[in-house]
Amino acid sequence: MKKNRDYTADNEQLARFAKALGHPARITIIEFLASQDSCFFGDIHDELPIAKATVSQHLKELKDAGLIQGDIEPPKVRYCINRANWNRAKQLFDCLFSNCCTDKKICCE
Secondary structure, eight states, rough: OOOOOOHHHHHHHOOOOOOTSHHHHHHHHHHHEEEEOOEHHHHHHHHHSSSSHHHHHHHHHHHHTEEEEEEEEEEEEEEEEEEHHHHHHHHHHEEEEEHHHSSSTTTTT
């Protein structure tokens, strides 16, 4: 890869998804949300051994990356997986993993 080459939009999007998934609490949140249609903040907080403010920050990261979405139903917020972006993340990760180390000798053995 050339040093002066710009990153592709797909590379930037994949990096954003990867960063958002880069914490065990966020993985737990995603797993919890994927197991149901939607849930409220309190339900998510009950699943994690961390403070509410920390859960809120993790939800914000996932939402900013587009992996989850939230609907305000006063006085609560209901969260769910953003299916379109989740499918896009799966596609990008599948592409990355299928292109790495295929048909090449293993170099570190």
